[in-house]
Amino acid sequence: MISMSHYRYFEVIALLSLLNVASFFLSLVFGAIYVPPSLFSSHPYSFIVYSIRLPTAISTASIGADLSLTGLILQMILRNPVMDPYVTGTASGAGFGAVLTYALLAFNFPLFLVQGISPFLAFIFSMVATIMTLIIGKKGDTYSLVIGGVVVSYFFSALIIVAESVISRVTPEVPPLLFFLFGEIDDVSWIETAILFNLTLVLGYFCYIIGRKIDVLTLSDEISFSKRINPGRYRMLIIILVSAVVSADVSVGGIIGFLGIISPHIMRGILGGRSTGSMVVPVSLLGSSVLLLSNVISRGALGFTLPLTAVTSLVAVPVITSILRRYPNVD
Amino acid sequence: MLIKGLSIEIHGKLILSGINLSFVKGLNVILGPNGSGKTTLLRAVIGMIRPIEGGVSLDDEEMGYSPAEFFPAPMRVIDVMRSGTRIQDSVYLSYLQELGMHEYMDREFSSLSSGEKRMVLVAKALAEGNVILMDEPLSNLDARNYVRLVKTMKRFSKAKTIVSTSHDVELGTIADRVVLMKEGKVFAEGEPSSVLSEKTLSELYGVKMRRVNVGERIIFVKDISDI
Numbered sequence: 001m002i003s004m005s006h007y008r009y010f011e012v013i014a015l016l017s018l019l020n021v022a023s024f025f026l027s028l029v030f031g032a033i034y035v036p037p038s039l040f041s042s043h044p045y046s047f048i049v050y051s052i053r054l055p056t057a058i059s060t061a062s063i064g065a066d067l068s069l070t071g072l073i074l075q076m077i078l079r080n081p082v083m084d085p086y087v088t089g090t091a092s093g094a095g096f097g098a099v100l101t102y103a104l105l106a107f108n109f110p111l112f113l114v115q116g117i118s119p120f121l122a123f124i125f126s127m128v129a130t131i132m133t134l135i136i137g138k139k140g141d142t143y144s145l146v147i148g149g150v151v152v153s154y155f156f157s158a159l160i161i162v163a164e165s166v167i168s169r170v171t172p173e174v175p176p177l178l179f180f181l182f183g184e185i186d187d188v189s190w191i192e193t194a195i196l197f198n199l200t201l202v203l204g205y206f207c208y209i210i211g212r213k214i215d216v217l218t219l220s221d222e223i224s225f226s227k228r229i230n231p232g233r234y235r236m237l238i239i240i241l242v243s244a245v246v247s248a249d250v251s252v253g254g255i256i257g258f259l260g261i262i263s264p265h266i267m268r269g270i271l272g273g274r275s276t277g278s279m280v281v282p283v284s285l286l287g288s289s290v291l292l293l294s295n296v297i298s299r300g301a302l303g304f305t306l307p308l309t310a311v312t313s314l315v316a317v318p319v320i321t322s323i324l325r326r327y328p329n330v331d
Numbered sequence: 332m333l334i335k336g337l338s339i340e341i342h343g344k345l346i347l348s349g350i351n352l353s354f355v356k357g358l359n360v361i362l363g364p365n366g367s368g369k370t371t372l373l374r375a376v377i378g379m380i381r382p383i384e385g386g387v388s389l390d391d392e393e394m395g396y397s398p399a400e401f402f403p404a405p406m407r408v409i410d411v412m413r414s415g416t417r418i419q420d421s422v423y424l425s426y427l428q429e430l431g432m433h434e435y436m437d438r439e440f441s442s443l444s445s446g447e448k449r450m451v452l453v454a455k456a457l458a459e460g461n462v463i464l465m466d467e468p469l470s471n472l473d474a475r476n477y478v479r480l481v482k483t484m485k486r487f488s489k490a491k492t493i494v495s496t497s498h499d500v501e502l503g504t505i506a507d508r509v510v511l512m513k514e515g516k517v518f519a520e521g522e523p524s525s526v527l528s529e530k531t532l533s534e535l536y537g538v539k540m541r542r543v544n545v546g547e548r549i550i551f552v553k554d555i556s557d558i
Contacts (some may be wrong), residue, residue, distance in 0.1 A: 079402045216415030218404040223455075225377040226396035226464065227415040273405030273439050275413065 009278070012270055016285035020061070023292035027057040030301040055193040060185045060295045061288035062196040063249045064259060068287025069203055069280065070242040071260015076218045076276055077235050078134075080142050081323050084260025085126075085246040088145075089152030091257070093129025094243070094250035095180045096156045097122035099163045102174040111173055115251075122247035129156055130239055157181060175254075182307030183256035185295050192252050203245050204280055211277025214238070218276075256291070257309040258316035263287035265319050290315065332376070332392075332462055332492060336385030339371055339515075346371045347515045349385070354462075357507030358488035361496045364536055367512040369496040370399060373464045376494075392492075395456030399466035399496075403441035403448065408432070411440045412455050426458040427451070429483055445471040453480060457487055465495040469502060481505070500540070500551045503527055511535050527551065 028049055029035055035053075039045040071084030078088075085091045101118040105111065129152050136148030164177045178184070188196075207214070216224050217231050224231045249256075263286045267279060294311040337350040347368045361369050374380045376387050377396060404411060412423040427433040430450050440448060449471055456463050468484070469477055484493055485505065495502070503509040509526050511518040513535055519526050532540040532551055539554040 076404075079404075081405070212414050212416065215404065215406060215410060215413070218402055218406075219411060219414055220396075220398045220401040220452075222374065222377060222379060222396050222398040222466070223401070223415060223452075225374075225379040226394040226460075228378075229415055268405060273407065273410075273441065275406050275410035278410075 009271060009282075013282055013285070016282055016289070019289045020285050020292075023289040023296070024057055024061060027060060027292045027296050028053045030296045031299050052187055055190050056185060056188045056295075057292065059188040059193045059196050059252060060292050062193075062200040063185065063253050063256065064263075064288035064291025065200050065284035066196075066203060066245050066249050066287075067256060067259040067291070068263035068283045069207055069260075070246060071287075072264040072279055072283050073207055073214055073238055073276065074242060074260065075264060076214050077238055078145060079218055080145055081265070082142065082146055082261055082320060083149075084258060085242060086153070086255065086257040086260065087149045089129040089133045089149045089156060090126045090243055090246050091250055091255045092153040092156035092160070094122040094126035094247040095255045096129075096159045096163065097125030097247065098251050099160050099167065099174065099180055100125070102167050102171065103163070105171040105173055106167070119248045119251040122251050123244050125156070126243040126247050126250075127240065129153075130243055134239075178307050179254045180250075181255060182309040183254035183312075184298070184308055185253040185291075186299060188252055196248060196252060199245050199248055200284070203241065204284055206241060207280045208277050210234075211275055211280070214276040253308070255309065256312060258312050258320070259287055259291060261323070262312070262316050262319050263290060265323055332390075332494075333388045334372075334376070334385070335388070337372075337375060337382050337387065338384040339368075339375055339380055340383050341371070341380070345515060347375070347382075350515075350517060352510060352517065352520065354492050354494050354508075356488070356490070356492050358484060358505070359492070359494045359508045359510065360503045360506035361494065361510045361512060362498070362500060362503050362535070363496075363512035363518070368515040369512055370466055372512070373466055373494070373496065376464060389462065392462045393460035395458065395460035395463040397449070397452045397456040397463070397465040397468050399470070401448070401452065405441055406439070408435045408438055408440050408443070408451055411451060412458070416459060418458060423454070423458055426454040429457075430454050431479060446473060446476055450476055450480065453483075457483070457491070461491050463487070463491055463493045465493065467496055467498065469497060469499050500527070500532065504548070504550055 029037065031053060035045045035049055040049050067085060074083040074085065074088060075081055098118045101114050101121045104114050133148045133152045136151060137145030160180050161177065164174065167174050213229055213234060216227060216229060217234055221231045264279065264283050267282045267286055271282065294308055297311050298306050298308045332354045334350055334352040337347055339347040350372065363369050371380060375382055377394060409420065424433055427436065430453065432450050432454055435443065440451065449468065453465065453468050456465060468480060472480060481502065487493065488507065504523050504527060506523055509523050510520040511526065511531065518535055519531055529540055529542045540551050541554045543550050543552055
């Protein structure tokens with residue numbers, strides 16, 4: 001019995017790895033222009049493939065894994081299957097912080113410095129947004145957290161729009177509104193790529209080593225306390241980590257929605273519910289594949305470009321519907 | 332385990348006042364009406380609620396806890412067992428076997444019935460410590476699981492300190508020690524034969540309780556003959 005499900009587990013991971021490699025390869029081939037593999041090493045395509053598409057694809061894979069993993073652990077610690085950093089307002093808060101940083105351009109800060117500061121301000125506002133959602137949704141069921149998140153997301157989206165229109169009047173270098181509100185991963189530098197990739201490794205490692213603690217937080221506060229695990233402190237620690245990672249992601253890719261719901265839910269469908277630790281690898285692999293493929297579509301594989309969240313939302317609708325149909329009364 | 336002068340306030344309301352108790356190896360059963368502070372007492376022991384006065388001293392013992400309410404976590408039974416600890420699977424397997432739950436190892440926890448989930452959490456608690464706190468472990472159990480669980484509790488109480496709250500006076504009659512709680516105070520405590528009587532129990536619950544002899548055993552039932 002146990003060995004059979006193990007076999008299936010590793011089989012699924014092998015298939016997911018293949019899917020990941022395939023999606024990664026597709027995102028090197030497709031984009032504003034089509035570059036077949038035979039042209040990868042010839043001028044000028046080699047520059048496009050190795051200096052633009054390769055780091056962008058690595059960043060996309062990292063962001064996809066991050067958003068899926070943060071979704072997974074938020075669902076566990078908040079005991080709610082429809083949580084992810086988009087629904088909790090964390091991403092919108094981060095987006096507002098990132099936009100706000102561009103106001104520094106008006107004070108003659110150099111652009112590279114602004115881009116360096118942006119994740120930190122994003123982090124502060126992502127924490128503010130997340131905590132606002134938690135306070136609004138505190139005393140209720142599954143849906144009060146969701147509604148709290150919707151309210152907070154709209155609030156910060158409105159702030160993003162206001163900030164964007166004020167700041168873009170002063171300085172044109174601020175990224176377009178659509179980038180912040182709906183996400184776009186394009187032309188990511190190698191430095192940003194290195195930071196994102198390392199953050200993903202840290203997040204994955206962290207989820208893996210404290211996986212059993214996350215599991216007991218999900219199960220019961222009493223059992224956690226009896227194991228000398230303070231649930232409040234651990235939840236806060238996890239929310240801080242989630243906000244930090246999401247802030248870095250939003251600073252590079254804008255606000256990308258629903259990946260954190262899509263990927264853990266599909267994995268639970270395939271593997272069954274499992275411990276957080278054993279979900280880390282499959283959820284990250286699926287999340288990065290879904291975002292790589294979404295980004296291929298987003299960047300124009302169908303002949304026109306689309307914001308990323310437009311693509312991920314289309315995938316999310318059936319998934320979220322199936323979750324809500326499956327758990328009519330989650331609490 | 333020693334509880335000394337323990338007082339607890341929640342939202343300005345005194346829930347426990349001046350509790351003095353010591354629990355030793357054996358089956359300790361806490362009886363009392365709803366809202367008498369049984370769960371709060373257990374929560375104070377694990378440090379979940381800070382007392383305004385007094386405290387609990389544990390000799391650095393490992394604790395197991397089986398809560399009255401819990402979240403049906405989306406994971407397998409074995410993942411539930413492993414959660415929060417680093418105990419070997421073989422240990423968990425033997426405790427699940429004890430309660431006849433070993434075939435459920437790979438089943439999804441959330442798909443079990445509420446009684447089965449409770450049995451899993453009791454097996455987890457028993458596997459994880461020398462001091463086992465159980466909050467209403469017998470609720471939602473059918474007759475078969477009830478008997479099985481009581482047997483298991485009784486057997487492990489020879490080696491461990493088991494403290495269990497219950498609404499089931501029958502569990503009190505087979506305990507090594509009973510504690511009756513009312514309105515946040517210890518109403519009576521001691522050996523079941525000296526503490527449990529028609530008079531005390533009727534006073535404790537505020538309804539008429541009757542003593543019944545079943546063969547050699549004495550049990551207490553709610554008197555609903557005049558309804």
